[in-house]
Amino acid sequence: MFEDKKMNILPEKGEVYYYPSFFSVEPCDDFYEKLVNKIQWKQEPIWMFGKKVMQPRLTALYGNPSVAYGYSGIKMQPYPWTDFLLQIKEAIEQVADTDFTHVLLNYYRDGKDSMGWHRDNEPELGKNPVIGSVSFGYPRRFQFRLYNDKSKKKELLLEHGSFLLMRGETQHYWEHQIPKSQKVQGARINLTFRKILK
Template sequence: MDLFNQSSFQNKLPFILPQKEGYSYFFDEDKKAFIISIPNGKLIFVPNFFDENLSSELMNYFLENDNNLNWNKIDWREFEKEKLSEINFATINWTHNQIKIFGKLLFEPRFSAWYGDEEAAYSYSGLKLKPNPWNEKLLFIKEKIEKLIEEVEKIQNKESLKFNSVLLNWYRDGQDSMGWHSDNEKELGQNPVIASVNFGVPRRFLLRQINNKSHKLEFYLTNGSLLIMAGQIQHFWQHAVPKESKINEHRINLTFRKIKM
């Protein structure tokens, strides 16, 4: 199949792969998913996992608040740091966390929230997160992703890949970002599967090999898109969401994962 002639992608793939041995892909027409093989890993990319209307509805749901603030029209940088606690969000307990970088405590360049099973505690960059309880919409998204993975991977044991937690990141504009890192914390176990779903303004998502940083991949993550990272990716690759100065709109990313108890 010649993917470059598919009108739904406007003659252009929504990702960039190195033109090297070990990188390949095919398109699952039934699931509307790209299945991508890379050295030491596998990716599943669904550009239109949620349609535009549902994606917009979920974006509103995540930022609904009892302060009668129109989340899309105010400057959320006025609520940096501790001031965020003044907002009573109706569905998500957003926080502005401090992380330790080179021994210094700095506020993250984004807002975040941690949800999941009661025992699914998580630690990274000096943070120790206790989960908020699941809500209806987060469970809906989680179960839809799990169903797709079961169908694509033909998993017989449906309990083998049930996510028990999700990290939500709210990027207020293109100045908010995520630096290069791997999701390789001990709580995630060996070869974790990470499912990332995106709402709001499209943003670039980059991957690079740890031992050869010239080998890079780039994805254009649009409203309602889903990217799943599997295999040994978290041990051999890093990923990042770079700053984009021209972007003035919001993006919310949810990364579902399974914490080993």
């Protein structure tokens, strides 16, 4: 299903590993269909530069129902795990060596939908959070840049059925984003699994 030995794609101060075909095509298509139709998607407002704006994508949170999660002024209450989300979670936990408690889902409907530069460094994720990112649908560019030297960048294409694992000091030193693109011809759904500490 994936290569066991992977090279760290970051040149320094963090660990990121990419598995381009973690899931095979048939389950990928099935997962994508279920994600589109069975997830309770919302478009939420967030605070950016002192004003409230609508996020340029749809989102949802699933996981441990007793633990909420917040970012950018949003406080999200999770929906309970579905069978297919648990199936994806259990597959990536074998590689991540982490028990994920929640998954934050993002639905990029077209190239106008995006995610700006940020770090997943909320206190409830712990000192060195492990983030497992799974992608289904149309491939999208995923960019890193060093937080204190924004000239240092890395980019890769997140493909249908791929798994990106971020761990170690990555969230201290590196920002990441999904930029807007006029070349994108389809929708993408991203699942970012994380362990939220009480």
